[in-house]
Amino acid sequence: MNSDALIDQVVFDADGLVPAIVQDGTTNEVLMMAYMNEATLRQTLETGLMTYWSRSRRQVWVKGETSGHTQEVKEIRLDCDGDTLVFKVLQHGGAACHTGYRSCFHRRFANDELTLSGVRLFDPDAVYGGKEG
């Protein structure tokens, strides 16, 4: 694969990062957003598995490496000014969020209240034993 036709058009921010919005490839539900640097974007393109740069842990983060809940790339889109990516994925294991919810966006704001919305698919303590991924 030649990834340069995409990477050359990506405008990385001052920290060398680009936000990656992740959608379920079937339902279009937004599952999460995380960040990639050039190396992890290239790794994502080459392996077909979503690979981020963890800003908090300052390390390469192959999504699902610990939990088995990997994300298989189905479609890649770049926005008009090149500073944001959308990936449509096949979410293995059903849950994208380390809290056990399908989507990280499981808090809904309505009627002046923030409430949980969505089903918890696994118990994070049982899966990670304290580790993210």
Next chain:
Amino acid sequence: MNSDALIDQVVFDADGLVPAIVQDGTTNEVLMMAYMNEATLRQTLETGLMTYWSRSRRQVWVKGETSGHTQEVKEIRLDCDGDTLVFKVLQHGGAACHTGYRSCFHRRFANDELTLSGVRLFDPDAVYGGKEG
């Protein structure tokens, strides 16, 4: 409306901004991503119209103020760590992108090529005469 139940949970970045992912409320297509500060998030909640902080122009940006292509808020979600918002909207005028495309994510990467994907709904020169919005 009391917006504080949401705003108190939002983790703004070092520049005081939070990314807002915008989805079509019917199809779940991701239309764009832009940034809000606390004031424009509050304005969005109070008016029901998507209102951003333009990082390039350094000013409040009521989406559609120039073009008429406003975005009416239908649903609001916050992610697990509070640093990203999703808004589902009714996109008036059909096109979210200032280039005239329905979505800003109208470039698709496949087979080592970045190609245009989607229909251009209007001619930006005719709508803006050089101004964004």
